[in-house]
């Protein structure tokens with residue numbers, strides 16, 4: 051008998067004979083703040099920076115905000131960047147990336163996190179390996195809570211998706227919070243400037 | 246091997262350090278309390294999560310088959326391991342087939358349980374733990390002392406010394422940011438060199454055939470996404486039915502550790518990257534046996550959030566290593582006896598049964614009741630008549646007859662009065678070592694009642 | 705209503721004044737109270753040590769003694785929880801069910817059955833409240849509203865209000881170092897906050913804490929809730 055069969059057989063023998071059914075979906079109470087406001091508050095709490103950008107301000111923004119970033123990879127049309135496809139397959143070039151600009155598919159207000167799926171990522175390691183991460187979030191794409199995000203996702207055909215809620219962090223040395231563990235040292239959320 | 250009682254005594258011998266440990270971990274607990282209080286749907290989610298897990302355990306075979314079918318359709322290779330050894334063999338075989346000798350691994354209690362590192366290292370494979378806390382204890386050659394913060398028992402000066410020795414950091418520099426950056430640079434090299442990335446799994450989703458990995462540091466995702474082979478080691482109990490269930494579980498798993506509302510990274514892996522391979526190893530290693538124990542099966546609902554550790558007054562004051570087990574704390578004390586009753590029979594007694602653990606568990610495991618039930622089994626199996634058992638056994642008849650108990654009590658009170666305060670009983674007995682014995686009143690309440698009240702009542 | 709007073713065995717022998725206070729408090733409510741002389745113990749010590757099977761005969765004895773009362777009241781959250789919850793191990797005869805349902809902690813009885821109890825007490829001191837763990841978590845006791853009736857009492861908030869004191873029955877004996885450490889920490893919390901007294905719903909916690917106080921000669925005293933609610937100048 052294979053281990054697979056052995057395990058399944060043992061489960062059938064040992065599992066409880068009566069099963070409860072799955073619970074009804076939870077009727078969540080409304081949060082205290084509207085989604086946009088909640089998202090801003092929570093992403094700040096997570097250690098993100100929040101900025102507003104008008105369409106023509108991108109270049110100035112990058113020059114001012116990231117003066118020491120030389121290798122910039124941009125996956126948003128407004129910014130050109132200076133690293134392209136050649137970076138993707140090469141670990142050394144990837145490791146030298148300073149800044150990634152990317153658009154989020156969704157943002158979750160309650161956790162202050164953003165969702166990026168495979169389709170936006172030419173290679174999956176990008177948002178983890180860069181030193182600084184800038185994520186473009188459109189207010190229309192902010193859902194209230196995590197369950198609202200999953201309601202948007204199709205179970206079949208998932209490939210890779212990541213929820214990111216801030217710069218990487220650790221508190222493994224005497225519980226002192228250090229921002230910037232193995233992933234990015236900073237994360238900035240950019241949203242359209244309100245006119 | 247030393248028992249929890251002995252190890253706890255050793256830990257407490259340095260009372261300042263024990264206080265530091267207690268306070269550090271109490272801070273986690275306080276943060277958890279604050280966060281949970283700010284989530285109005287907490288109890289609703291807890292109940293739902295508990296129900297979902299119960300449902301999964303009762304249908305585990307079907308969900309595993311569904312998971313396997315969907316993962317396979319996604320292009321993932323699914324393996325089954327009956328025990329730790331088979332798990333280790335499978336990992337080794339995958340590495341061999343791909344001629345891999347350098348591996349990075351993110352935090353996984355399962356691979357600790359299987360002692361994967363030792364197995365691979367004995368076969369000339371370099372395994373580097375990449376979670377900062379895990380790396381610290383790997384360099385120090387110790388076991389994790391906490392589910393989420395494996396090096397929580399170490400002070401920054403100790404980490405500084407260790408890093409100076411292994412990573413050549415400045416001598417005496419114990420600044421956490423400095424040390425973390427040094428580890429970052431050191432591990433970056435390892436990430437870039439590694440040919441395989443191994444991770445644990447927090448959730449396996451049956452309907453989509455993917456695994457979800459929850460971290461803060463970014464190490465799991467760096468490891469997996471830079472390597473040509475990714476291996477996810479998953480206990481069979483980690484299954485949840487639907488993607489949408491994550492909307493609850495991902496919100497329940499983080500507050501327990503240190504009050505985080507969400508982890509920084511919740512990564513969903515369903516398909517391998519082009520040109521690479523992805524493996525999921527489903528591991529039993531005693532889980533089906535635990536499933537068969539009606540009184541203990543719901544311990545399999547655990548999502549390893551560490552809330553029960555942080556709230557436990559015993560854990561905080563005795564340290565994770567005092568449990569001499571892979572899984573420490575209250576949850577360890579109910580899981581480990583199922584693996585080896587002989588070796589871990591002391592753990593269910595490492596508790597005052599205060600019940601704080603059950604109160605905070607996000608999937609509603611009745612931890613303290615299970616501690617109680619393990620005690621019954623352990624005493625039953627204990628052939629040798631320990632002094633405690635002997636005393637309790639011989640006292641039983643007294644507790645069935647009020648008159649005998651009254652006489653015994655009278656005798657005890659006299660004893661307490663007659664024996665000098667400086668005697669062994671008062672000073673050196675296990676009670677007297679730390680505490681004065683109570684003063685003995687002349688009369689019991691029963692006697693007082695008989696004298697003062699019983700007559701009125703009869704009239 | 706006829707109330708059966710259940711006095712835990714160690715209270716009977718070592719702390720009669722607590723039992724007397726509980727009796728007085730109940731009688732002050734103008735109800736009929738009896739102390740059945742043939743009672744012994746709830747069986748908790750044996751059961752928690754892992755000898756539930758042996759303790760079943762003690763449980764059965766308890767049920768026999770108390771089955772005919774309308775309410776069974778005890779000045780102990782821990783023993784009450786034992787009867788309410790762990791007596792599930794007995795065959796659930798109507799008598800057992802009745803006894804489990806009707807056994808309650810003194811504070812619950814005053815708050816939920818009497819509702820507006822008559823309490824005439826004067827206690828001009830700073831008091832920290834320690835609700836025993838079983839009372840706190842298994843029974844959900846919160847006797848603070850009762851303390852509000854005590855004249856002069858100043859209730860102190862602790863830094864670690866729900867932390868176990870470390871008694872834990874045989875735990876106090878089998879793990880003396882940890883048990884004593886937890887107790888000392890509880891007392892340090894009380895002293896830090898300026899308490900003069902530590903009041904508990906369980907005399908067992910107080911027995912352990914008082915032992916530590918006396919050994920270390922700390923400026924702190926213990927008092928059971930029943931005594932506090934009957935305190936006279």
Ligand code: SF4
Pocket residue numbers: 392501546547548549550551552553554576602605606607608609610612
């Ligand atoms: S038993 Fe519950 S509280 Fe403890 S680690 Fe597991 S899920 Fe968390």
